[in-house]
Amino acid sequence: MTTETAPSPANRQRTTNLATFLTQTAARLPDRPAIIRGEHTWTWSQLNARVNALAAAMREHGVGPGSKVLLHSANCMDSLTVLYATWRVGAIIVPTNYKLLPDDVVPLAELVAPDLVIIHASSDDHARALSDYEIWSIGDEGETAEFASAHVSQMIEKHTGRGNVTVDEPVYVNSPAWYFFTSGTSGRPKAAVLEHDQMAFVVTNHICDLMPNLTDRDATLVLAPLSHGAGVHALTHVARGAAVVLTTSDTLNPAEAWELIDRHSVSTMFTVPTILNKLVQTAPADHAPDNSSLRYVVYAGAPMSSRDQRVALDTLGTVLVQYYGLCEVTGNITVLPPELHGTTAEPDGIPTAGYVRTGMTISIQDDAGRELEPGQRGEICACGPAVFAGYLNNPEANGKAFRNGWFRTGDLGYLDPTGLLYITGRASDMFISGGSNIDPREVEEKLLKHPDVVAAGVVGAPDDTWGEVGYALCVRRPDSSLTADELLSWCRENMVRYKIPKRIEFATVLPTSGYGKVTTALLEEEFRKRNSWPSEA
Template sequence: MPSSRSGHRDFLPLLPYLPHRPSIDMHVAHFVHRSAQRWPDRPLWLGLDFQISYREGSRRLNRIARQLLQRGQPGDRVAILSANRFEAFEIYLAAINAGMAAVPLNPKLHALEHAYMIADSGAAFVVFSPEHAASLDIVRADLPLVRHWVEMTHEPAAGTLPYADLLVGEDDSLPDVVIEPDTLAWLFYTSGTTGKPKGAMETHRNLVTMVQQFLLGILRDANEFDVMLHTAPIAHGTASVGLAHLAVGAAQTFPTSANFDPRHIFELIEKLQITSSFLAPTMVQMLLDHPARTSHDLTTLKNVVYGGGPMYVELLKQALQAFGPVFHQIYGQGEAPMTCAAMPKWEVNVGDGASATKLRRLASAGREMPGVRLRIVDDEDRDVPPGQPGEIVVRSDLVMTGYWNRPEASEETLRGGWLHTGDVGHLDEEGYLYITDRKKDLIISGGSNIYPREVEEVLLAHPAVSEACVIGVPDPKWGEAVKAFVVMREGSEVTETELIAFCLSRMASYKKPKSVERVAALPKSAYGKVLKRELRDRFWTGKEQRV
């Protein structure tokens, strides 16, 4: 048994699923410290009315890490539930700096969903912004394993530490903690087809590899003069893109608005000379549609990474015309973060008079990145020829070590040393990846993942519902919208509005059905399995189906 200082004792039994990988002397927090050495006076955290340099930011990470270690130990999990603010990314990095694992929670989720992830991860710390204090109060009594609650305010409620307490102390040197390459760095919770989320265990090796992939494959012109705008919570892909920018000494800034506000985004781009961001396709659509776009100078933009949902070709063409040749397409998932495949901006920007082949490839997810092997296989894990659909499988140092406390799910997903993504697609003759469906029926709405089974289980909890089936249907704003089909119990009555409200009371708002259709019966196979494709076809026929 390794010492507790290594911080990876909890998931060592899962390592045999992957091949042996030699050690490297690198961890994620080192990106900040190295940039502080090279560009000490450049801004790390930047706002309209403040800035914190890399020199001071590095010292802050060390002070926070030391305070965490006084209250815990390497290997502890630190859950983070926060609005969009720099402290959320700072505590993420400080936890990693202490040899602990960050567990960023999606702020859009329901309090009960947050409670499940906090309990499942065994988090010793929960760090949260004031906006989430009330929702956490509801579940706090049910989380006895949490030893420390920390609120990003100066005057928290009794039993809660103020965030400022983590910044005290004269010693701002690097903590003496051993962080191995396969130490757990990030526990990323993904929704599961069986209802409960699973924590994908991302190690320092995984995240360092991801950063290398970004800088080798697409962000080749990123540098210390860049300013990255985080429009999504750190539980989303924005933190991953942010790590790559930390490695080159770029500044990081966060909107002050609670929700995605295009006018505010345009103002920040102009005032702070934003160069970089991560956007879900829904955000791109909202920026395009807003009338304030043409009244701001947006010419500083040079790298916009997009992913997490379908970017339709027509939308991409409009975005290129409005914002210029700045867009990079990426493909990845929580189990292999962000950079399994990519199409860099110099390929995305096809220009006027592009050939039919180049235009067609705008519908692809690009090609496998350096350091990645990507295959398309049948149900027996045999390679299929170009053009033929199959499951996408990936092998790389990007790939997680497994799911937290889910050995059977880990073994199934990582069988044969390959990550089985559950996505269906095909490769063309030159290796461009086209993602055409989701093997696991995943719905991606506004960049957020929604699994039908989870919504179906809530609907079936209503006493008037006998059967339920949930699918994703095309939506011009969100990419996909959640649609439910229900079979009513004999003699029962309930309206569409009542069913949607019932779901909203039990899950995050973005997961609830946008529409509910009553049917006499659901289409089923001879074995009794609901034929979701028959329900989808009338909505998707003639449409692009892309992830």
């Protein structure tokens, strides 16, 4: 019988620093375009030199292994510079969603206790709210800020040409790289701890399963904040040496997006369904899928209705790639590749989320943690190298997130006999009406079968008789005069009775979070604003 002992600190297992992806690409493809915004282009060697200079500035200010760098900024040329410089010195990057208000960012900073905060030059209110920390500013076109002790571009200029050489700080298995804030809209903030070795697997898997054959001749257009999924997507392009194209607009401008796709022969994009739908709706009249540079239009973050998928396929061609996975698994649970879009069964009108990602495992479990057979609905659980290490300083949340070694997504669904996953909703969104469990997504998909309904959100509302009933917020076709009574009559003919919403109202758009999601909380808030929500009394 042998006794296992932990390795001594001197024998800790090294792993690849994420900054090494840039180091290798800059050496291999020094003159290929790396970052493009407007009329400005940096090559990989130029980006790497900026990262070296900023890393030197960070080291000079005491930022090193284990330090935390909080970045609150709109996408700009030096966004990736900050990420890779942070990793180069062995520190942990902490990006926040640029749409968050100052009061929203303060508790995030309190959770991670950053050693350095980098804020966009236009965000004076955020800087005042975070004035207890050392603050640098960031921005393009020489933007400066009185609130900052230094500006990123000035620090880079100061430290350029000082003989800086690329030295990626040693990191080890389980070394944190990224504190990734979850997209919850209320309660205590949670930061998922993403590690260098975990993220190296995710980058590899994204290339393997989402964008096979990605090369330095590809280019991606960034249409979402680099603080979350779009940032992870960009890392894959750094690893392959494919150009990263940034818009000049801080919000989605479909006309600009299509112009950039054409100008730079963009071949990949990361989107969420709301962004993808807008691009499809505004596609140029002469857009021809057979002649388009687009190869992989990736979407994630929320379900996309089967009807929207079909419209996108008709407009863009066979280029759609869906992936499913929470930030805790870094989007790495399933993939629906282009060839499976529109070709798989859709029980109850719900399209599949695809098959399990390479190296990952899915389990459908009941409330007691028992694994269920194909076709049986339960909670979607996952394990594998993409699963995060846990939440920062939050043992209570960790206890809820893991059971018997499985990460619990909180999403409901089932596997078919071939291994395709069908997601029916979130456990927290499900409501009980007259003793029957109702997944809002199932009702939403039914409503979308009506030819005049282009979007729908359903939430369970309290009811004296049934316990809870469905309230639906719908978006009509622009030229439609459909009334709530007419839609309810249609529901009675096309839906199981207990799933028919008790109330239907219309809006020009559905409310979405900063991450492009239509959430239960936002739907309830919208009904409350309309004085339609049932009285607490």
